[in-house]
Amino acid sequence: MTRTKQPCVYILASRKRGTLYIGVTSHLIQRIWQHKQGLVRGFTDKYHVHKLVYYEMHESMESAILREKQMKKWNRAWKINLIEKENVNWQDLWETLH
Numbered sequence: 001m002t003r004t005k006q007p008c009v010y011i012l013a014s015r016k017r018g019t020l021y022i023g024v025t026s027h028l029i030q031r032i033w034q035h036k037q038g039l040v041r042g043f044t045d046k047y048h049v050h051k052l053v054y055y056e057m058h059e060s061m062e063s064a065i066l067r068e069k070q071m072k073k074w075n076r077a078w079k080i081n082l083i084e085k086e087n088v089n090w091q092d093l094w095e096t097l098h
Contacts, residue, residue, distance in 0.1 A: 007064035009071065011054040011083060014047060016090040020079055021049045024068040028055060029097050036094065052093045054083045 008028045012021040012035060021044050025031035034040050036050045044050060058064035071079065087093065 007058040007061040009056050009058065009064050009068045010052060011071075011079065012044060012049045013051045013053045013083070013090060014049045015051065017080060019047045019049050020076070021047075022068055022071050022079075024061075024064045026061060032094055032097065051090070052097075053087050053090050055093065 005027050007024070007026050009022065009024050010028060010032070012023070012032075013019065023031070031040075032052050035044050038045050056067070058067065071082075074082075083090065
């Protein structure tokens, strides 16, 4: 499997410690591009949540979906800790993908 086509859980933020969104996809580059272009209607478009601050690849879509559901149940502090463990400055990781 290539990095461009692989099950993945991702977290978007509006800004550092701002509004968060957790999603799952099989094509991270395409999905984040769609978010950044405003093509994904709903929460991320309404609240301008387009900054990729965390992602993790999975072997199967089933495991990615389970992880997404698990993370969505977490309290906000746990999500922030996960992000800051890997991305202390909340940099937009989009630039590292392409």
